[in-house]
Amino acid sequence: MTEAILRDTPSLLLLGPGPSPVASPVRLAMAQPVVGHLDPEFIALMDRVQNGLRDLFGTENRFTLPISGTGSAGMEAAIVNLVEPGDRVVIGIHGVFGGRMRELAERQGGKVVAVEQEFGKPLDPDAMIEAIQGGRTKLVGFVHAETSTGVLQPLDEIAEAAQAEGALVLLDCVTSLGGAPVHLDALGIDAAYSGTQKCLSVPPGLSPLSLSDAAFDKIRGRKQKPTSWYLDVELLSGYWGQGQRAYHHTAPISMVYALAAGLDAALDEGLDARYARHRDVAARLYRGLAALGLECLVEGSFRTPMLTSICVPVGVDEVAVRQRLRQVHMIEIGGGLGPLAGKIWRVGLMGEGARPEVVSRLLAALGESLAHQGHGVDIAGGLAAAGEG
Amino acid sequence: MTEAILRDTPSLLLLGPGPSPVASPVRLAMAQPVVGHLDPEFIALMDRVQNGLRDLFGTENRFTLPISGTGSAGMEAAIVNLVEPGDRVVIGIHGVFGGRMRELAERQGGKVVAVEQEFGKPLDPDAMIEAIQGGRTKLVGFVHAETSTGVLQPLDEIAEAAQAEGALVLLDCVTSLGGAPVHLDALGIDAAYSGTQKCLSVPPGLSPLSLSDAAFDKIRGRKQKPTSWYLDVELLSGYWGQGQRAYHHTAPISMVYALAAGLDAALDEGLDARYARHRDVAARLYRGLAALGLECLVEGSFRTPMLTSICVPVGVDEVAVRQRLRQVHMIEIGGGLGPLAGKIWRVGLMGEGARPEVVSRLLAALGESLAHQGHGVDIAGGLAAAGEG
Numbered sequence: 001m002t003e004a005i006l007r008d009t010p011s012l013l014l015l016g017p018g019p020s021p022v023a024s025p026v027r028l029a030m031a032q033p034v035v036g037h038l039d040p041e042f043i044a045l046m047d048r049v050q051n052g053l054r055d056l057f058g059t060e061n062r063f064t065l066p067i068s069g070t071g072s073a074g075m076e077a078a079i080v081n082l083v084e085p086g087d088r089v090v091i092g093i094h095g096v097f098g099g100r101m102r103e104l105a106e107r108q109g110g111k112v113v114a115v116e117q118e119f120g121k122p123l124d125p126d127a128m129i130e131a132i133q134g135g136r137t138k139l140v141g142f143v144h145a146e147t148s149t150g151v152l153q154p155l156d157e158i159a160e161a162a163q164a165e166g167a168l169v170l171l172d173c174v175t176s177l178g179g180a181p182v183h184l185d186a187l188g189i190d191a192a193y194s195g196t197q198k199c200l201s202v203p204p205g206l207s208p209l210s211l212s213d214a215a216f217d218k219i220r221g222r223k224q225k226p227t228s229w230y231l232d233v234e235l236l237s238g239y240w241g242q243g244q245r246a247y248h249h250t251a252p253i254s255m256v257y258a259l260a261a262g263l264d265a266a267l268d269e270g271l272d273a274r275y276a277r278h279r280d281v282a283a284r285l286y287r288g289l290a291a292l293g294l295e296c297l298v299e300g301s302f303r304t305p306m307l308t309s310i311c312v313p314v315g316v317d318e319v320a321v322r323q324r325l326r327q328v329h330m331i332e333i334g335g336g337l338g339p340l341a342g343k344i345w346r347v348g349l350m351g352e353g354a355r356p357e358v359v360s361r362l363l364a365a366l367g368e369s370l371a372h373q374g375h376g377v378d379i380a381g382g383l384a385a386a387g388e389g
Numbered sequence: 390m391t392e393a394i395l396r397d398t399p400s401l402l403l404l405g406p407g408p409s410p411v412a413s414p415v416r417l418a419m420a421q422p423v424v425g426h427l428d429p430e431f432i433a434l435m436d437r438v439q440n441g442l443r444d445l446f447g448t449e450n451r452f453t454l455p456i457s458g459t460g461s462a463g464m465e466a467a468i469v470n471l472v473e474p475g476d477r478v479v480i481g482i483h484g485v486f487g488g489r490m491r492e493l494a495e496r497q498g499g500k501v502v503a504v505e506q507e508f509g510k511p512l513d514p515d516a517m518i519e520a521i522q523g524g525r526t527k528l529v530g531f532v533h534a535e536t537s538t539g540v541l542q543p544l545d546e547i548a549e550a551a552q553a554e555g556a557l558v559l560l561d562c563v564t565s566l567g568g569a570p571v572h573l574d575a576l577g578i579d580a581a582y583s584g585t586q587k588c589l590s591v592p593p594g595l596s597p598l599s600l601s602d603a604a605f606d607k608i609r610g611r612k613q614k615p616t617s618w619y620l621d622v623e624l625l626s627g628y629w630g631q632g633q634r635a636y637h638h639t640a641p642i643s644m645v646y647a648l649a650a651g652l653d654a655a656l657d658e659g660l661d662a663r664y665a666r667h668r669d670v671a672a673r674l675y676r677g678l679a680a681l682g683l684e685c686l687v688e689g690s691f692r693t694p695m696l697t698s699i700c701v702p703v704g705v706d707e708v709a710v711r712q713r714l715r716q717v718h719m720i721e722i723g724g725g726l727g728p729l730a731g732k733i734w735r736v737g738l739m740g741e742g743a744r745p746e747v748v749s750r751l752l753a754a755l756g757e758s759l760a761h762q763g764h765g766v767d768i769a770g771g772l773a774a775a776g777e778g
Contacts, residue, residue: 011422012430019423019642030643031420033400034408034592036721041401068594069458069619072638076619104618197639203423205457205594205641227616229493230458230465247726249461250586252594253408254419255644332425337636 012326013353015362016334017147017307018175019197019204020350022258026202029261030254037251045260046240046251052263055271056200057173057192057210058183063233065240066206066259068252071174071195074207076104077231078170078191081211081219082139085109090131090167092123092142092158095149096337097172101141108227110139119339120149120297120309125157132158137167138218145176145304147198148337150297150346152180152304159187168215174198177208178266179278179306179350190215196255199278199306201351202262205255209233262351278305281354285347288363288386292370292377297344306354309336309344313375318342321369329365359386401715402742404751405723406536406696407564408586408593409739411647415591418650419643426640434649435629435640441652444660445589446562446581446599447572452622454629455595455648457641460563460584463596465493466620467559467580470600470608471528474498479520479556481512481531481547484538485726486561490530497616499528508728509538509686509698514546521547526556527607534565534693536587537726539686539735541569541693548576557604563587566597567655568667568695568739579604585644588667588695590740591651594644598622651740667694670743674736677752677775681759681766686733695743698725698733702764707731710758718754748775 014021035042046065053064067074079101083089089110091102094117102112115131117123123142132140140162145152155171162169168190173182177192179199184192190212197204211219211233219226219233226232230249238246266274282305289296289310297309312318318335322345325331334346349358360383367379403410424431435454442453456463468490472478478499480491483506491501504520506512512531521529529551534541544560551558557579562571566581568588573581579601586593600608600622608615608622615621619638627635655663671694678685678699686698701707707724711734714720723735738747749772756768 012424012428014423014425016425018639019425022423027420027422027643031416033416034403034411034586035401036403036405036408037593039401039715039721069462070639070641073458073619076617080616100618107614107616107618195639197423203641203643204426204639205644225496227469227496228465229489229496230462250407250459250584250593252459252592252641252644254416254592254647255594255641258643326428332428 013331013358013361015347015349015353015358016332017346017348018195018350020199020201020348021352022201022203023265023352025265026258026261029257030203032257034253037253038245038247042253043245045256049256049260049263050240052267053208053210055267056177056182056263057208058181059185059210061184061210061212063216063237064210065236066256067193067209067231068249069207070204071193071207072100073231074193074195074209075101075172076228077207077209077233078193079104080108080226080228080231081233082168082170082191082215083108083110084222086111087138088113088135089139089141090115090128090137092128093117094121094123094151095119095143095146097143097147097174101172105141120151122151122153122302123158125154128158129161132161132165132167137162137165139168139170141170143172144182145180145307147175147307148340150304150307150309151302155187159189163188168218175307176304179275179354180304181275184210196259196262199351200262200266202258205252206259278349278354281349281356281359282306282308284356284359284386285349287388288359288382291385292363292367292382306348306350308347310347312343312345316370316373316375318345320373321345324369324372325365329369331362331365402720402747402750404736404738404742404747405721406735406737407584407739409588409590409737410741411590411592412654412741414654415647415650418646419592421646423642426642427634427636431642432634434645438645438649438652439629441656442597442599444656445566445571445652446597448574448599450573450599450601452605452626453599454625455645456598456620457638458596459593460582460596461489462620463582463584463598464490464561465617466596466598466622467582468493469497469615469617469620470622471557471559471580471604472497472499473611475500476527477502477524478528478530479504479517479526481517482506483510483512483540484508484532484535486532486536486563490561494530509540511540511542511691512547514543517547518550521550521554521556526551526554528557528559530559532561533571534569534696536564536696537729539693539696539698540691544576548578552577557607564693564696567663568743569693570664573599585648585651588740589651589655591647594641595648667738667743670738670745670748671695671697673745673748673775674738676777677748677771680774681752681756681771695737695739697736699736701732701734705759705762705764707734709762710734713758713761714754718758720751720754
């Protein structure tokens with residue numbers, strides 16, 4: 001039956017909210033022979049991966065490494081270590097992943113103050129600041145690029161207010177890392193996690209996590225051990241840290257190979273060029289969508305370039321459009337989550353997927369799928385508008 | 390720099406306690422294009438993986454799936470869901486991994502009754518039964534094949550005693566699954582987890598977990614949610630279960646491809662043939678070691694075929710031997726853990742590594758490495774003894 005996996009599939013073009021397309025060098029890296037998790041060769045690769053992640057996170061944090069799980073494991077690792085029972089935690093919720101952060105903090109016994117915002121709009125900095133100043137806040141958590149809505153959250157004001165109150169800042173960078181600038185040290189962000197399957201264009205399976213010294217001080221001063229052993233960062237730092245490598249758990253070797261190859265690709269391209277590519281391609285998409293008569297959910301200045309939420313036009317069957325894209329055009333896009341289910345499509349132009357020719361292919365296929373439902377659009381006009389720079 | 394990952398390495402022969410050698414079909418499966426985690430094609434693959442795991446675990450448990458983390462994540466998933474604060478938990482500890490089970494159960498607030506045994510010997514069933522009967526025991530946890538010592542634990546008596554007391558049974562099958570028979574349903578074991586990187590010969594990164602209906606009843610009756618969201622089995626069953634697939638976290642797609650290919654290989658070979666191969670190859674190793682004058686740590690009838698602990702002879706530098714095996718012979722074996730550090734070598738003949746020619750290569754290399762330290766042994770005699778059937 002293995003042939004069924006290995007067959008030469010006409011590749012599905014992944015333009016949903018992740019996973020994103022994975023390039024051959026990364027896929028081939030995964031196919032390399034496995035070495036031991038304490039082998040000198042692997043330890044050298046670990047160092048290289050840690051340095052690459054520091055570049056992407058814009059940090060010199062010693063504790064910067066891939067957690068052995070997908071993006072949500074990184075969120076859990078941050079929260080399970082940083083939140084103690086009774087801690088006042090302010091969480092900004094303007095999408096599904098802010099809501100997840102609250103759920104996780106509550107499971108650790110944190111007293112969560114939720115600052116909610118309509119899905120599709122950025123968090124209100126004043127409301128966040130008021131909540132932060134409303135008590136002895138230990139941690140402020142929010143999402144940089146909300147994968148459920150496509151909002152890119154401005155960071156400065158909230159981070160500054162948190163620092164002024166002596167609170168640690170936790171940032172969800174799952175969708176932003178590698179596609180938009182993240183400067184942890186410059187912004188004074190203490191903890192951030194990401195996933196490999198978005199703008200890094202590596203298969204899902206690892207979650208980069210970075211913690212500042214201040215975050216680590218809080219962890220060292222905990223009254224009791226974190227509830228998780230697998231994600232206990234003090235134990236993890238014994239394996240990933242300098243010097244003697246203490247066995248903790250067996251690292252997912254092949255996934256680390258893939259991440260190393262993905263980081264190589266990002267750093268070889270240059271981070272500024274990579275961010276500019278994501279912005280340029282998003283701008284093409286916006287122009288094309290406008291020419292097709294389609295509206296974006298998020299106001300222009302708050303859109304995150306790697307993920308665009310498109311409002312489903314009245315009278316259009318959103319599921320049927322996605323099915324036609326998948327079956328006829330071999331393109332995956334996402335639907336809405338939570339309160340946005342049925343109301344939006346989510347289009348990811350992430351990492352290897354953020355290419356001009358991909359935008360054209362998507363616009364044509366989306367136009368055809370709408371026309372197939374009797375919702376005629378000007379495909380030629382959409383393609384022309386996308387191409388105007 | 391990606392070339393450094395992709396170069397045609399002379400492959401290291403992995404004969405440590407895991408990861409084990411990974412065959413080409415599995416490595417190529419990982420290199421296949423990624424599909425979405427909610428794609429119909431992937432969902433079909435999930436069903437196939439779940440069915441394959443049920444065959445290996447000897448169970449019809451509906452909840453049988455790979456946890457998105459390495460073996461220790463499976464241990465944590467079992468314990469974080471099954472243990473509530475104040476639960477009386479009996480843990481058998483005859484190696485490092487039983488000790489880890491205790492640590493994890495304590496982090497969930499379990500009242501652990503530890504039944505300890507010298508490392509290298511099996512648990513004493515009478516001591517376990519006495520502990521189980523010593524109070525209102527909710528859970529009994531122990532290790533099938535202790536990776537730190539090489540002991541294969543007899544299961545029947547302990548499992549029966551636990552059932553008689555109405556306690557659930559949790560079994561660590563990290564090293565045994567795919568290499569020795571595991572019959573969860575026949576033995577009445579309620580929860581078991583494994584790792585992909587041992588006798589399945591798949592890279593590390595997933596942890597198969599199976600839970601009985603009785604285990605699930607206990608979980609549904611919890612007074613509070615488990616401390617982990619990422620490993621919450623009720624949420625996971627919404628994604629892996631039948632019917633509507635509710636998004637929980639993005640599954641590690643490429644690792645699931647690899648596991649599917651690894652399961653294919655195991656089931657194509659036939660489970661009985663696979664277990665016999667592991668036993669036959671272990672017998673060759675025992676004969677060869679005896680002819681070289683080397684002793685095994687574990688008494689014959691309690692040895693687990695896939696992992697053999699060899700006592701380091703007096704006067705031999707154990708680290709130097711492992712380094713020579715690694716550098717000159719391109720073979721990885723393991724050292725001892727905890728109280729056995731410096732005292733034993735651990736040789737894994739797991740999955741793809743469990744081959745007669747591998748035993749010969751190891752015996753010759755080990756003999757040469759000992760001779761290099763002035764500890765002369767009869768290599769020809771060792772090889773001849775291994776080959777006698």
